[in-house]
Amino acid sequence: VCQNPYDLWLQYDKIEDKTLLDSYKKQVSNVYLNLNSPTGDVIKEEIEKSFKGLLHIEPKFDNKTPNLIISTLNKLDPSLKKKLSKTSNINDEGYVIQHISEKGESKIILSAKTEKGLLYGVFNFIKQIQLHKDLSKLTIVDSPKIQKRVLNHWDNLDRSVERGYAGFSIWDWYLLPELIKQEYIDYARANASIGINGTVLTNVNSNALVLSPRYIQKLKALANVFRPYGIQVYLTARFSAPIETGDLETADPLNAEVKQWWKDKAEEIYTEIPDFGGFLVKANSEGQPGPNNYGRSHVDGANMLAEAVAPYDGIIMWRAFVYSEEKPEDRAKQAYSEFKPFDGKFKDNVLVQVKNGAIDFQPREPFHPLFGAMPDTPLMMEFQITQEYLGGMSHLVFLPKLFEEVLEEDTYTQGKGSTVGKIIDGQLSNKKLTGMAGVANIGTAKNWTGHQFGQANWYGFGRLAWNPETSAETIAKDWLKMTFSNNAEFVDPMSKLLLDSREAVVNYMTPLGLHHIMAAGHHQGPGPWVKDMPRPDWTSVYYHKADENGIGFDRTSSGSNALDQYASEIQEKYSDPATTPDKYLLWFHHLPWNYKMKSGKTLWYEITAHYQKGVEQVEDMQKTWQKMQKYVDPQVFKETNMLLDIQLKEAKQWRNACLLYFQQFSKMDLPDLIPEIT
Numbered sequence: 211v212c213q214n215p216y217d218l219w220l221q222y223d224k225i226e227d228k229t230l231l232d233s234y235k236k237q238v239s240n241v242y243l244n245l246n247s248p249t250g251d252v253i254k255e256e257i258e259k260s261f262k263g264l265l266h267i268e269p270k271f272d273n274k275t276p277n278l279i280i281s282t283l284n285k286l287d288p289s290l291k292k293k294l295s296k297t298s299n300i301n302d303e304g305y306v307i308q309h310i311s312e313k314g315e316s317k318i319i320l321s322a323k324t325e326k327g328l329l330y331g332v333f334n335f336i337k338q339i340q341l342h343k344d345l346s347k348l349t350i351v352d353s354p355k356i357q358k359r360v361l362n363h364w365d366n367l368d369r370s371v372e373r374g375y376a377g378f379s380i381w382d383w384y385l386l387p388e389l390i391k392q393e394y395i396d397y398a399r400a401n402a403s404i405g406i407n408g409t410v411l412t413n414v415n416s417n418a419l420v421l422s423p424r425y426i427q428k429l430k431a432l433a434n435v436f437r438p439y440g441i442q443v444y445l446t447a448r449f450s451a452p453i454e455t456g457d458l459e460t461a462d463p464l465n466a467e468v469k470q471w472w473k474d475k476a477e478e479i480y481t482e483i484p485d486f487g488g489f490l491v492k493a494n495s496e497g498q499p500g501p502n503n504y505g506r507s508h509v510d511g512a513n514m515l516a517e518a519v520a521p522y523d524g525i526i527m528w529r530a531f532v533y534s535e536e537k538p539e540d541r542a543k544q545a546y547s548e549f550k551p552f553d554g555k556f557k558d559n560v561l562v563q564v565k566n567g568a569i570d571f572q573p574r575e576p577f578h579p580l581f582g583a584m585p586d587t588p589l590m591m592e593f594q595i596t597q598e599y600l601g602g603m604s605h606l607v608f609l610p611k612l613f614e615e616v617l618e619e620d621t622y623t624q625g626k627g628s629t630v631g632k633i634i635d636g637q638l639s640n641k642k643l644t645g646m647a648g649v650a651n652i653g654t655a656k657n658w659t660g661h662q663f664g665q666a667n668w669y670g671f672g673r674l675a676w677n678p679e680t681s682a683e684t685i686a687k688d689w690l691k692m693t694f695s696n697n698a699e700f701v702d703p704m705s706k707l708l709l710d711s712r713e714a715v716v717n718y719m720t721p722l723g724l725h726h727i728m729a730a731g732h733h734q735g736p737g738p739w740v741k742d743m744p745r746p747d748w749t750s751v752y753y754h755k756a757d758e759n760g761i762g763f764d765r766t767s768s769g770s771n772a773l774d775q776y777a778s779e780i781q782e783k784y785s786d787p788a789t790t791p792d793k794y795l796l797w798f799h800h801l802p803w804n805y806k807m808k809s810g811k812t813l814w815y816e817i818t819a820h821y822q823k824g825v826e827q828v829e830d831m832q833k834t835w836q837k838m839q840k841y842v843d844p845q846v847f848k849e850t851n852m853l854l855d856i857q858l859k860e861a862k863q864w865r866n867a868c869l870l871y872f873q874q875f876s877k878m879d880l881p882d883l884i885p886e887i888t
């Protein structure tokens with residue numbers, strides 16, 4: 211076993227099964243490839259690399275008697291083209307991979323409308339080999355369901371990464387544009403392999419320095435590296451940039467000089483980077499400047515920027531993560547209150563980027579009520595891949611399970627079946643623009659993500675951005691097979707481990723709808739006691755509201771009425787604790803400690819049992835992992851063991867801290883299932 215963690219899921223180790231290997235060698239011995247472009251070179255390199263690694267062959271490219279034909283549709287021999295099924299279904303980034311027989315000879319055709327489509331097809335084709343699939347049965351017709359599949363780096367120009375746990379930023383701004391690190395190329399390749407087609411290089415909290423001419427040259431160097439891989443670069447735009455640069459005295463979006471400043475800035479960037487993607491903006495949130503500073507609205511701000519990038523097909527991703535310092539309203543309600551009235555008012559090249567839940571990337575939140583509530587505005591999903599509230603660098607948590615849960619939630623906003631996924635991919639409204647963003651968990655760590663299993667979250671984000679209906683189970687299995695081993699004795703128990711890991715973290719951190727009870731500031735570890743912060747909605751007591759009468763946040767009509775922001779089907783169900791799913795119970799209700807749960811037990815008992823269950827689930831993860839040694843690189847095996855030890859220790863800390871803290875209010879005994887804790 212010799213996986214190299216740096217190579218992520220693109221492990222191309224020789225296939226051991228001799229029969230399989232021989233059949234592959236026969237099927238793809240000679241490749242037709244006739245592309246004369248940087249993307250063509252990338253495709254060729256990838257074919258060479260994977261065939262050398264997986265099949266131990268040097269592919270022939272003599273174009274005479276090929277059995278693997280890689281060609282764009284317009285250059286494909288018409289007789290072959292005729293044999294392909296459903297090519298009209300693919301979009302510009304889609305592809306077809308199909309096994310056909312021609313004059314008794316078998317051939318595999320890989321075709322697409324564009325070279326970018328071919329690149330995605332090539333990565334999928336190689337994946338089929340990694341997964342030991344039968345190539346003689348291949349018929350894959352696939353296109354991304356979402357257009358903008360983007361990583362958001364919260365990377366600062368000093369190379370610190372906000373909420374990053376994998377070392378420093380991989381962007382070495384100091385040595386750019388001259389030094390092009392191999393990591394930049396490998397980063398682009400990894401992203402292309404999972405269909406990610408954009409990257410926002412800077413933190414939403416960054417200052418405007420990155421917009422200066424010096425930095426635009428650095429950015430250009432990166433864009434040149436990424437282009438053959440189909441990846442566009444984007445930047446965050448600080449709203450006060452015209453002032454910060456010393457050019458103007460105002461950033462008022464309705465001021466003519468300000469408008470011109472952004473137009474000039476866009477021109478300057480696009481002159482150097484013609485395929486620049488556009489800007490991501492955090493405005494009037496957590497101290498960031500924005501249009502509100504001038505008495506203007508989010509629409510004024512977003513549209514002003516949208517106009518500046520429109521001539522170049524650029525887009526603006528305007529974040530809806532806002533919660534005002536002045537408003538005493540339930541924080542969960544604020545983004546909806548502020549943004550819903552703007553539905554239909556944004557320009558066509560604006561996406562409103564909404565976090566999956568209304569608070570902040572918790573282990574579990576109900577879906578954000580804005581999904582479905584702005585039918586005339588393209589909404590872009592923002593997931594967090596880095597584990598800010600989910601154990602940071604030390605906990606193994608498979609996030610595709612969380613993402614899947616959100617995407618499958620029914621908003622009922624256009625009748626039953628109006629899932630969040632269908633709103634995001636535009637199915638429900640024929641949106642012209644669609645997008646999904648993931649806050650990256652990537653850094654200078656030798657394995658990119660710090661925790662080896664963080665790689666699965668990067669991988670899974672890409673898969674879901676490509677197709678939000680992909681199941682977490684498929685993602686888990688594919689990732690495990692591509693990264694480690696196809697052996698069922700490894701894949702079956704390990705995919706169970708991955709799929710259960712998300713519920714484990716919910717259980718030992720925030721079961722039954724509890725949320726935001728982490729330690730203040732760094733958000734790692736328990737802190738249900740946190741109070742007396744500069745803002746009430748930064749404390750834990752604001753969210754759990756535990757007192758002698760009970761626990762939970764009443765968001766029904768007797769409380770903040772945040773429930774009112776959801777469709778009536780959801781309101782009806784969730785307004786009564788008896789019909790609210792247990793997983794959201796304390797998100798919507800404040801209930802007495804002896805409230806009788808669906809299980810027949812008291813609320814207090816269920817809280818304790820969930821915390822205990824979470825701890826036991828980590829113990830189960832350890833047991834499973836112990837059996838996997840022979841499938842895993844020794845260093846990865848050892849390190850994961852040590853990390854699981856930390857996770858178990860911290861899970862116990864969570865259980866102990868939360869139960870002892872809440873017990874002072876419940877004044878009820880800990881049931882026998884809880885070991886003695888002090």
Ligand code: GCW
Binds near residue numbers: 372373414496531570
């Ligand atoms: O959750 C908060 C994080 C901040 C982050 C902010 C945001 C980038 O604690 O670190 O800032 O969300 O999403 O803007």
